[in-house]
Structures are given as structure tokens and as C-alpha cells.
Amino acid sequence: MQEVNKRNIRTWSMLGQRGTICGVALPEIMADNSRCYVLTADLGHTSGLDRVIEQYPNRFINVGIAEQSLIGTAAGIAFDDNVAVVTTFATFLTMRCFEQIRHNLGYQRANVKLLGAMSGFSIGMFGNTHYAYEDIALMRVIPNMIVISPADATEAYKAIYAAIEFDGPVYIRLSDGVNSQMVYESDYEFKIGKSVYLLRGNNATIIACGGMVAECIKSAQILEEKGIHISVINMHSIKPLDEEILKSISDEEIIFTVEEHSIIGGLGSAVAEYYSSFEHSPRHIRIGVYDKFVAPGEQQYIKKVNRLDSVGIAERVFEVVSGDR
Amino acid sequence: MDITSIKELAKRMRLLSLTMAYKAGKNGAHLGGGLSLIEIMAVLYGGVLNINPETPINPERDIVLMGKGHGVLAYYTALYEAGFISKEDIDSFEKEGSLFIGHPVKDISKGIEYSSGSLGMALSVGVGMAISAKNRKSHRKIYVIMGDGECQEGSSWEACFLAAKYQLDNLVIFVDNNRIQSDGFSKDICGYDNLEEKFAAFGCEVKSINGHSVEALLNALEYHNYNKPNVIIANTIKGKGVSFMENNYKWHHSVLNKSQYETALAEVRSTYAGG
Numbered sequence: 317m318q319e320v321n322k323r324n325i326r327t328w329s330m331l332g333q334r335g336t337i338c339g340v341a342l343p344e345i346m347a348d349n350s351r352c353y354v355l356t357a358d359l360g361h362t363s364g365l366d367r368v369i370e371q372y373p374n375r376f377i378n379v380g381i382a383e384q385s386l387i388g389t390a391a392g393i394a395f396d397d398n399v400a401v402v403t404t405f406a407t408f409l410t411m412r413c414f415e416q417i418r419h420n421l422g423y424q425r426a427n428v429k430l431l432g433a434m435s436g437f438s439i440g441m442f443g444n445t446h447y448a449y450e451d452i453a454l455m456r457v458i459p460n461m462i463v464i465s466p467a468d469a470t471e472a473y474k475a476i477y478a479a480i481e482f483d484g485p486v487y488i489r490l491s492d493g494v495n496s497q498m499v500y501e502s503d504y505e506f507k508i509g510k511s512v513y514l515l516r517g518n519n520a521t522i523i524a525c526g527g528m529v530a531e532c533i534k535s536a537q538i539l540e541e542k543g544i545h546i547s548v549i550n551m552h553s554i555k556p557l558d559e560e561i562l563k564s565i566s567d568e569e570i571i572f573t574v575e576e577h578s579i580i581g582g583l584g585s586a587v588a589e590y591y592s593s594f595e596h597s598p599r600h601i602r603i604g605v606y607d608k609f610v611a612p613g614e615q616q617y618i619k620k621v622n623r624l625d626s627v628g629i630a631e632r633v634f635e636v637v638s639g640d641r
Numbered sequence: 642m643d644i645t646s647i648k649e650l651a652k653r654m655r656l657l658s659l660t661m662a663y664k665a666g667k668n669g670a671h672l673g674g675g676l677s678l679i680e681i682m683a684v685l686y687g688g689v690l691n692i693n694p695e696t697p698i699n700p701e702r703d704i705v706l707m708g709k710g711h712g713v714l715a716y717y718t719a720l721y722e723a724g725f726i727s728k729e730d731i732d733s734f735e736k737e738g739s740l741f742i743g744h745p746v747k748d749i750s751k752g753i754e755y756s757s758g759s760l761g762m763a764l765s766v767g768v769g770m771a772i773s774a775k776n777r778k779s780h781r782k783i784y785v786i787m788g789d790g791e792c793q794e795g796s797s798w799e800a801c802f803l804a805a806k807y808q809l810d811n812l813v814i815f816v817d818n819n820r821i822q823s824d825g826f827s828k829d830i831c832g833y834d835n836l837e838e839k840f841a842a843f844g845c846e847v848k849s850i851n852g853h854s855v856e857a858l859l860n861a862l863e864y865h866n867y868n869k870p871n872v873i874i875a876n877t878i879k880g881k882g883v884s885f886m887e888n889n890y891k892w893h894h895s896v897l898n899k900s901q902y903e904t905a906l907a908e909v910r911s912t913y914a915g916g
Contacts, residue, residue: 353773374776377803385765385799392769395755396777397700400769415759416796420766424747424756 317344317477320503325470329498331364333472333490334403334433338364341476342401346372351398352480355379357386363403363433383412387428391420394427399480405439406432406448406489410455421485422458429479429486430455436491436527436576437610437618444609448489453581455487456555462508463555465489465575465583467529468499471552474506482508489526491576493615497530499550511558517545520637521565521598522629524574525551525583531619532574534626535633544637557586566591570636571598574629576619579604601636603629643688647855650722651683655882655909657721657731658714663902665735671743673892674788675714677819677852677877682712684858685784686719694724697750703781706767709788709817710744710757711894716786717741725752761794763787764814768804771812771870784813790822793831798843804870805844812870813862814845817852819879821890840872852877882909 318324318340328336346352346368354368355377361369369376377393379385383404390400402409409432410417420426432455435448455463462482466472472490479486486508504512514529515536524532529550536546547565551558551573565571573584584602591597603624610618619625623632655676662670686692690703707716717734720726726741730751733739740746744758757763767785774781791797804812816836820827828834841847850857852875861873879893880886883905897905 377772379799379803382799382802384761384796385768385803388762388765388796388800389769389772389803392766392771393773394769395766396770396773398773416762416765419756419759419762 320470320474322501325498325501328469328473329496330494331469332492332494332496333466333469334431335364335494336469336473337431337476337488337490338403339367341473343367343371345476345480346375349399349480353377353390353393353398353400355386355390355400355402357381357383357404357408359404359433365403383408384416387413387416387420390428391416391424391426399427399429401429401431403431403433405446406435406451407446410448410451410487414454418458422460425460425484427483427485429476429488432487432489435489437615438491438493440614441612443612447610449577449605450581451489452554452575452577452583453585456581456586460484461555462486462553463489464508464553465491465525466552467526467550468492469496470498470500471506475552478506478508491526497527499530499533506552509553509556509558511552511561512550513547514550515546515548517547519544519546520570520572520633521547521549521568522572522574522633523549523551523583523587525554526576528574528576528624531624531626531629535630538626538630539633542634544634546633551583554583554586557590559590562587562590566594566597568598570601572601572603572633572636574603574624576624577604579606601632603632644855644859647683647687650687651679651855652909654683654715654718654722655679656906657718659883659897659902659905659909661714661717661731661734663897663899664732667896668735668743669894669896670714670735671711671894672714672886672897673821673879673889674709674712674817674819676881676883676886677879678709678712678715678786678817679881680853680855680858681786681815681817681875682715682719684855684862686723689862691781692723692752694752697725697752701779701781704754704767704770704783706755706763706783706785707745707757708763708785709760709791712786712788712817713741713743713745716745720752723752760788760791761796764797765800765803767812768800768807768809771804771809772807774811775807775809782811782813784815786815786817789816789818789820789827789836792816792836801840801843801845801870808868809870810867814870814872816872816874817877818874819877821879821888821893823890823893825890837874840874845870845872847872847874849874849876853881884908
């Protein structure tokens with residue numbers, strides 16, 4: 317594992333989450349671990365796996381455009397005392413072969429790590445067939461599955477190492493492209509199930525995951541100018557959820573969850589489920605995709621149209637905190 | 642390999658299967674597809690497999706993956722005869738809280754390598770295990786037991802593409818070709834009766850044999866092609882050994898009452914000797 321320093325953080329940010337894991341971390345991991353396999357469904361080059369393909373041809377398996385085979389084969393490899401890392405577009409990875417994931421990874425705990433590439437709207441002009449804003453919900457509902465949505469490329473780098481260390485199935489959601497937004501500028505402790513406070517304010521708390529974390533930090537700056545001070549928590553692990561931090565803020569008046577995902581079943585739902593048994597819990601505003609297929613466009617365009625960019629989030633927080641709604 | 646002893650083993654398995662199904666009472670059991678599978682499992686567990694209940698996690702052991710998970714009557718009785726599971730395990734069949742329910746639940750210490758029940762899952766898992774075995778220079782073989790109805794799952798053919806690409810001659814796919822599924826004859830439901838051609842077209846080495854002939858099953862397993870996955874289409878009879886169950890789709894899953902049970906036992910004891 318490389319040192320997390322400013323130079324690497326800049327490089328990884330340029331590569332994005334997918335490029336960092338597939339092009340940097342996986343070749344390192346495969347060099348150290350001769351029982352690590354990587355599988356894809358015709359997305360080797362697109363995923364940035366060229367080094368893996370070239371250096372480890374016996375442990376790189378391209379199953380073709382066949383996601384059911386992708387998961388089954390990965391599980392079979394894992395059952396022979398290996399660890400298998402699987403990548404393809406998040407939409408196909410979590411939906412086409414959902415039952416294979418449930419059966420092999422969930423029910424039988426195959427030691428397989430799923431990399432959901434181009435999740436959210438990050439695939440831009442490909443459109444809704446290729447967007448994934450249901451993947452967190454689908455993976456979260458499967459028993460034994462760990463679900464991580466890294467905030468930036470550095471966190472993705474840390475997340476794959478943590479996932480390999482963990483003995484069991486993990487879903488890592490990758491939702492940026494190249495030249496991605498940086499959240500972290502120096503090293504920090506990443507632990508599955510342990511969220512990270514990035515900002516502290518006293519008017520409200522935003523809990524975000526994935527690329528929304530960077531947007532929310534910018535939203536906080538916008539809100540600062542209006543005299544509203546908000547906390548931002550990076551809830552990179554949607555499962556297991558950091559219940560400790562949620563308990564610690566349970567007496568707050570208003571919290572927001574922000575995700576590049578449907579408001580049904582994702583981070584917002586997980587947080588709402590946690591608080592559902594509390595006698596008193598914060599007012600909770602879920603920000604995300606409101607149960608619809610979005611109008612296609614580049615990622616930033618879709619965020620803007622759906623008020624998931626920093627300005628839109630700040631406006632929504634301002635409306636609520638200032639009592640407009 | 643002692644052919645006579647395997648035939649006797651098959652007969653014991655068939656009788657025990659009937660008793661298990663009868664004792665399952667109103668829960669019923671998958672009798673038709675269990676009885677069609679008996680000789681295949683008897684041949685494997687009667688001497689072909691490199692397995693030992695004393696060392697169930699030996700990395701060189703052969704692997705059996707039950708694709709047609711509902712074939713548990715043949716599977717559990719084979720595991721019992723091979724010393725992997727106890728009489729108490731058999732007696733717990735379909736009892737609440739038991740491991741030995743209507744579809745196998747993974748427990749390697751009991752010889753159950755894979756949970757199954759959802760059709761079309763096992764073959765790609767077998768492909769993954771076979772690729773890994775080849776990479777680590779293991780001589781183990783992977784046997785995947787499929788039903789002909791199961792072959793309707795598209796995932797089966799995704800797996801075949803890959804098995805052929807990797808030339809998995811350490812993979813043996815048995816198709817229990819009893820030609821009947823839950824709703825009737827497969828050719829009426831899905832319009833095919835030529836699985837041999839289909840597997841061959843996907844790049845597999847295919848043999849089509851009498852799946853109730855111990856000799857034919859042993860012969861099919863002896864010959865091995867060294868650059869293709871091996872498919873053995875075992876042509877069988879659903880409900881084999883019990884006249885009123887044979888070729889009757891209503892016995893795919895059904896409840897066996899006392900008089901039917903006694904009739905079935907008598908038929909198997911007196912008329913059916915396997916082969």
C-alpha cells in the first residue's frame with residue numbers, strides 16, 4: 317500500500333476512483349497476494365485494468381458480456397480459497413445478476429469484492445440504461461454484504477485495501493470520472509463502518525456519501541456566507557452504518573442526508589431506519605433522486621437539474637433551516 | 642470399480658429415498674427428479690470421487706456441485722452411504738431447524754460443497770472452481786449435477802462459453818435428462834429435445850448415455866477429452882423405479898401416502914435392481 321501523501325492524492329484524483337482502484341491498487345494487491353483474481357464482463361480496458369491484464373493474465377478473467385457468469389465464476393474462484401475482485405458498470409453488476417450476488421456472496425459469503433463502476437450519473441450521455449441510483453438499495457438489503465461509497469479517489473484507494481482485508485463480500489460504489497473532486501488532502505484513518513466528520517457547525521448536519529460529500533462541503537461554504545453553519549459527515553459505509561455517530565447527533569433539530577441515489581433504499585433510508593425506533597429524533601430531510609428516471613446529461617448537469625449540486629443542496633438546506641419549508 | 646456393489650448401493654439409496662419422502666409427510670418431497678438421479682450419484686459416491694469424510698477440507702478433494710438442488714433424495718442418501726452424514730441427519734429430513742431440508746445447505750464437513758435450490762447457479766461456480774484448480778495445478782475434478790429443465794436458465798449457457806474458452810477438462814457436467822419438469826414434458830414447455838447438440842455447439846465434449854446404467858455411467862467417466870469441458874447427458878426416467886411415478890410430472894414434488902409408500906417399496910425391492 318502506498319503512502320497517502322499530497323502527490324499521490326493529486327494523482328489519484330486525476331485518475332478518479334475507478335482508475336485508482338483498477339489501475340493502481342489492484343496491481344499492487346495482486347503483486348502481494350497470489351490468490352487475488354480480478355474478473356470483468358468485457359470492461360477490462362474501460363475499467364482501467366490494463367496493468368492487471370498485462371501483468372497477471374492467469375488471474376484476470378474476462379467472462380464476456382455475461383454478468384450472471386461473472387458473479388458465479390468469481391464465487392467459484394473465491395470458494396477455492398481465493399479473493400475475487402469483480403468490476404463492471406454498477407447498473408449491470410447490481411441488477412442483472414442480483415440473485416447470483418444474493419445466493420453466492422450473501423447467502424454463502426463468497427469472498428468477492430464488487431466494484432460498481434460508473435455509478436450514479438457518472439456515465440453521463442450513456443443515459444438511464446447505464447445510470448445506477450438503485451445500487452445501494454439493492455446491495456444493502458442482502459445479508460452479510462458490506463456497502464461502501466467512497467467520497468473521492470483517495471478514499472476509494474483506502475476502501476479497496478480495507479475490503480481485501482475483510483473476509484466476506486463487499487460492494488464498493490464508484491461514482492466519479494477522471495479529474496475528480498478531492499475531499500481529502502492528507503492522510504486519515506479509514507475504517508469500514510466508521511464515518512468521518514469533515515466540518516462542524518451548529519445549525520444542521522449533513523450526512524453524505526460518494527461524490528455528494530465534495531458537493532456538500534461546497535454547500536457548507538455557500539451557507540457560511542449566509543450565516544448558517546453546518547456539519548458535514550462523510551458516511552462512506554452505508555452498511556454497516558455508523559450508528560454511534562447517528563446516536564451522538566440524535567438530539568439535533570435537523571439533519572439532511574445527501575446521496576447520488578434514489579431517496580428510496582439508500583443512505584437516507586438507512587439513516588431513517590436507524591432513527592425509526594427513537595422516541596425523539598431529528599427532523600430528517602432526504603436529498604437524492606426523487607423516485608424517477610432523470611433527464612440524461614453529463615453528471616454535473618444532472619446534479620444541477622436535480623438540485624444535487626452544491627448550489628442546489630445549499631438552497632434546500634437554507635430553505636429548511638431558515639424555516640421556509 | 643465393483644459394478645454389482647454400485648447397483649446394490651443404488652437400490653439402497655432408492656429405498657431410503659422413499660422412506661425419507663414418506664416420513665416428510667405433508668411437506669412432500671421432490672421424488673421424480675430424486676429417483677431419476679440415483680444411479681448418477683451412486684456411481685460418483687460409490688467409488689469415482691476422490692473424497693473422504695475424515696478429511697472433508699482436503700484441497701485436492703473432488704467437488705460435487707448440485708445444480709438441481711431439488712435432487713436431495715439422491716444427494717443425501719449418497720452422502721449417507723459415503724459416510725458424510727449420519728442416520729440422525731437423514732431422519733431430520735425436512736424437519737424444522739434441520740440442515741437437511743428440501744434444498745442443500747452448504748456444510749463442507751457434511752460433504753455439501755454448495756447451497757443450491759435456485760436453478761442455474763452452480764455451473765458458473767463450477768467453472769470458477771475449475772479455473773482456480775487448473776491455475777494451482779490441482780488434479781481435482783469438479784462435477785456439476787444439472788437437470789435438463791435447469792438448462793433453460795440462460796446462466797447455464799453463459800457458463801458454457803467460459804468453460805469452453807478455458808478448456809476445462811477438469812469439469813464434468815452431468816445432465817439428469819429425465820425430460821420432465823414441474824409443469825410437464827420439457828419439449829412441450831420449451832420446445833427442445835436436443836441438449837447434446839446445444840452443449841456441443843458451445844464447445845463441450847458431449848456423451849449421451851443411459852443414465853440408469855451403472856456400466857454406461859462408468860464408461861462415460863473413463864474417457865476424457867483433454868481440452869474441453871465434459872458433458873454427460875444421462876438419459877433418465879423421472880420417478881425411476883416406481884411404476885406410478887415414472888414419467889409422471891405430478892410426481893415432480895408430491896406427498897407419498899402410506900399405501901403408495903408400501904407399493905413403491907415393494908416395487909423397488911422386488912423388481913428394480915438397477916442397470
